Amino acid sequence: MVIADDDLVEYGFRRVIITITAVLCALLEIVDTTIVNVALTNMRGSLGATLTDVAWVITAYAIANVIVIPMTSWLSQQFGRRNYFAVSIVIFTVASFLCGNATNIWELVAFRFVQGLGGGALLVTAQTIITESYPIAKRGMAQAIYGMGVIVGPTLGPPLGGYLVDNFSWPYIFYINIPLGIIATLLTLTFVRSPKYGEKLKSNQVDWYGIILLATFIGSLQFVLEHGQQDDWFNDHLIVTLSIVSLFGLILFIWRQLVYKYPIVNLSVLKDGNLRIGTVMSFIMGFGLYGSTLIIPIYTQSILGWTATDAGLLLIPGSITTAIMMPFVGKMIQKGVPQGYMVAVGFFVFFIFTLLMYFNMTPDTGVEHMYWPLILRGIGLGLLFVPITTLSLSTLKGKNIGEGAAFTGMMRQLGGSFGIAIITTFITRLTQTHRVNLVANLDGSKLEVQQRLQQLQQGFMAKGYSINESLKKAYEVLDFSVMKQSTVLAYMDIFLYLGLLFLCCIPFILLIKKGNNKINPADAMH
Template sequence: MANTNAASASRLKQDLTADYVQGPLKWAIAVTASLGAILEVIDTSIVNVALTDIQATLGATVSEVGWVVTGYAIANVVLIPLSAWLGDFFGKKSYFVFSLVGFTLASVLCGFAVNLSMLVISRILQGLCGGGLLAKAQTILFETFPPEEQGLAQAVFGVGVIAGPAIGPTLGGYLTDTLGWRWIFFINLPVGILAVVMALLFLRPDIKGRSQQQQPVDWWGIALLVIAVGSLQALLEEGEKEDWFESNQIVILAILAVVGLVLFIIRELKVRSPAVDLRVLRHRSLAAGSIYSGILGMGLYGTLFALPLFTQGVLHFSATQTGLLLAPGALASAIMMVVLGKISSKVDARILIGLGAIGLSAVMFNLANITPQTGTDDLFLPLVWRGAVTVLMFLPLSIATLGGLPKQDIPAGSGFYNLTRQLGGSIGIAILSTLLVKREAFHRAILLSQLTAYDPQTVQRLELLRGVLQSQGSDVGMAQQQALITLDRAVNLQSAILSYADIFRFVGVVFLCSLPLLLFLGKGKAKVKNSVH
């Protein structure tokens, strides 16, 4: 009887894992999918450090060259939620290969751009193709690996997603300084070709006769999605530059985003074959995990937006020096991914995510102790810890959010989950950039109110500066003017440091406030029922 039960259990396990890839092939698929994700994530930030060079080469204004970043971001977030439908319609492998080919060719077009219009259009094409890479890569991994191996599979994927934002500026700065800005696009060519070849060789063939192709295309849903998400992303990208709702353009974008989103939700919940299946949000873990994903995106992309600004704007680091400062943290993320990947499916994901949120808060509060004397040694350990504890949130959150979904809901769920992380990053950058400007003005006003002609310390400092300048050869009038300029620079420096400290504290508080969301997440442990379809 015992032998019969053992044999039945063995057959049941074989049946449950039959849909998953076995042997070394699954790891070849994991590397292939992750290469596509890395290409997309790195190109989100690699351009930022080269905008000044692009502006000078193509004769663009500051606002015009900003669309090199904005165009990519808008196209990217529009395509991410459509990736599930496009994968079903054309076939997962066909769509993934098409996205890789399109992304690589668009990168080459960016490198050969002769004017700003050509570059922006090529970046939009790059973003449209890149949107199909991130969500589909994660979907491919969930459909390739059984639940008990999802931790390691998602670790391979997560290395690129977490390290990419740090690698992008480093690589972009080095290529721009040594070879020129066009090479930040040409570098995608060999990686893209390798990814295409690997996808053709290793990804499973598409199943013929898909019923999805016989369903009507939800053109209205697609159009409303483009209006809603595109307007929201444009608003987030341009809001700070346009002084938010003081600008008619931002007001119009906000109206389009709200109206478009409401009509999109109504449309997608009524139509039989929606372009984006919002019904997957019936899964509580996906709904809560997607909200948490937005918070993680804000912390991941928002702080990586603020740190280079601080090191380059306040500490006067070069792009290469900033990249080298961020690199150990990226390495810590990679190591932690491998370690956590082996145990994440066995430990309650909520515990790991909670530890990660508390750890990130501690890092942010530590960074808030910056001073004018802060240097590389002071930032090294906090940034390494940041890289390590981020993994405690990212990896278990992916598994807790998507691991328990029925297999047919994973593509739509992955698209929505990745969309919220990307939008969370955009929202985080918009909030932090606005806070930075507002808090700097606030601190400057406070400091200036204390610097008066009746303040003995101010008078003493000016006298000291004037004496030093006169000893260096300046006349009395010139020494007085230069002393005032020097004092003003000191005020600007101190107000900038205080404002960066404020936004680091703000991010730390946000992570602490996110902890109650853990109550709505699943445990994320591997279960046999997760394999039943």
Template sequence: MSTNFKRSAQTQLATTNEGYIQGPLKWAIAFTASLGAILEVIDTSIVNVALTDIQATLGATVSEVGWVVTGYAIANVVLIPLSAWLGDYFGKKSYFIFSLIGFTLASILCGLAFNLPMLVLSRILQGLCGGGLLAKAQAILFETFPPAEQGLAQAVFGVGVIAGPAIGPTLGGFLVDGLGWRWIFFVNLPFGILAVVMASLFLPKDVDKSKAQNQAIDWWGIGFLIIAIGCLQTMLEEGEQDDWFSSGFITTLGVLSVIGLGLFIWRELITAYPAVELRVLRHRSLSAGSLLSALVGMGLYGTLFAVPIFAQSVLHFTATQTGLLLAPGALASAIVMVLLGKLSSIIDARALIAMGAVGTSGVMFQLAAITPQSGTDDLFWPLVWRGAFTVLMFLPLSLATLGPLPKHDISAGSGFYNLTRQLGGSIGIALLTTLLDRREAFHRALLLEKLSPYDIETNQRLDLLSGALQSQGMDATTAQQQALALISQIVDTQAAILSFADIFRVVGVAFLCSLPLLLFLGKGRAGAKAPMAH
């Protein structure tokens, strides 16, 4: 009797009347949830710098090794919208711990993989478990902290989500160059064990799950979701390589994704117990915020995709050097995130998002001014400012999108919100990859038009290069051939730089075009009245 009374008293001291956690325990929960999210986000990008080494070790082709990334991404986006239902069915704490354990074990299997199929299957398992970490972590924080403290709580979460895509290549570069590619997976083991222990100790005990478990499982909805999201993600990952809809495979994926999406929406709206609660989109802040989230994902992942390619293909940086180039921007994101967490409760979220969008757009236009002579110094401050301005969009957008939702809709809303950001990133990378290739071919054709055999400047440059090579002991014929190769290389470099400038401008314009969506968001401040649901 006395033991039960004591536990009851402790529970009352640790929670408010609204069910929010009080005292130091809430910060332990925040760090626990955020650690799980960081593990998932970093593993989204850490493998990119190791693909060449993996290809050489396992004897795979370029297209085959790409499935190490594609398999993870597909599994990840399929699980994110299901995370709310899985949390209700198995219990939020149980499901989060299960995801952590599965993610850690899958990481070990990835590191031990002796052939490509084993690595791809392990990455799919890792993506399935990781998909449950990101959305659940954010939902746990919204359900743990009262509105007045959401800014700081989401800042802790946001540090990992924003900085993770930059930390991944940096950490990956050091591990690949120093220890080998397998250690980009083995490094998850100590942090995964720590996260499991923390989650077991600090996360609130699951409430009664019998109600959810007594409901019929929406197998049709889950199946249609897998078809829709799986085919869409595969199409985005493989589209550029297969020349998009000129490929029957890509066309089939596109048709299946549209059909699957239509059937999924129809199923979820007619069933009494949907796997994904789409009715949560009746909240205006969530529907508008999710659309903005997709654009933020395009900008966040798209530019972080473009800059490393530019650094390695044009500036000829190593993986470690590329990681170090991105590191100051990640640090700027973390610093601004913490500072903004304290200010977000007193400043209108829409104003902060607008500042972030305009500032990021300005940085994109600044990056578009790159030249063949651009180096680390020219990229340092634009990337630092990009890291800072992105935070001005990410944190207030999370608060303005999810903050106004009723507590019982937070979990479903968080899953949908995180899904749109992940898909936005995939769409952004696919679009920018295609645009980069098409614009590079366009600029190369224009530049070659000016390199006519009858052009005086072209012949002068050719004679100058040929003479310089002959002065080093090369015969005339070989010198002429080498001079032509050098001019071709210069043309390729210039075309690449012009195409990178084009995609930076496109991202900048996209952020400016997103500003009208702010009219549909709430203020996101503590105590602000939630937007009406429609």
């Protein structure tokens, strides 16, 4: 017997507690994705690791995340959603404790992988639990509440991490999860209910080949995206090999899921038109959300010389704007405002944000130049997240909701990985291009160049340097200035390209939605 679609709907105090538990778990998982970024330098020092080694702390977590996300719906059906959710929180919490106590870099990487396996499950299962706890008419509001955690999470990570590292030490970025994890586990076991899925699979029916192929395809792809830029992409044999492995892994995985009787990922759920559109838009939103979350702290720290905490705090007003937007957007969906229009407006607002950043970027940009563009970014994300998620899951029922949530979650994460990989590559390439162009204009025979060098040389001579040393240092200052300017130009280009990507999405969305964004009233009544 399979539980009716609306038997899991909760009311009053129980629904409030379940919502808080699910949002807390989603927030834990997402904060942990970005909180590590500001602590990498400290980790290197205390664990005696290289920059390449310490990058694995991020990579291991991301790989584990994207491997487990597509499997969450299947695992929920095998073990019961409440049990699986509770066990995932316990794994995440215990791994957090072990990460904080790691004595060398590879121990930390191993525990981060385990933490990622627990964390990936939290994200999608939390979304499914919230969706099913609300009646169909209020699911827009449910996604708005869940969206607060997902959007605010990546932004909370850097300032929180910066504060803990500056005032305590890096293990505390992991220890902070322990009390929250214990509370979430107790609330889950007390309040969350599991749907009855029917019979579980016997061990000989489990699609072990599917699991291996999924892990191979996703793991290889994530590694290529994380390490491609620093290893010079396809000039590196390992990157080429893993790209081929990932491609064949994907083809074989799709074939296996289509022919095997008990697939771990139900690809037939993608027959739903709304979910197909939603997965594409989730990918683009992940690209913009994680991409811009990456660019701004790096720009403010490397070009403007801000501290990690200041760089993180800059993003908070925009995140608060998104959180404030969420309930209003949820209400608009309940009143029948078409999600397609809201997403189109969201992408257009995001385009305006990128355009303002493009025009405001200089080597001396201040908080006042970025404050309002980042508020606009917050408004854009508010208009994108809830409508995209609600649209994706709007015509799904029963266990298909969990399977749909897994697809949108995976595509958002992969969109972020692609965004970060492509943006870091372009920043490096564009900086080199601009540098070459700027140096070509620095003709030593020009009077302005000669005067600038002379001024710098005299300044260094006044500090007691010899003529030759002063001239050498003058050239170094000029070179640094060129490098800084070419990096700023590269960031400007990135914002312009991101903006054009979002602008191109608008007609695509408006064309598709007309036929698809309808919920059959008869279906909604079941």
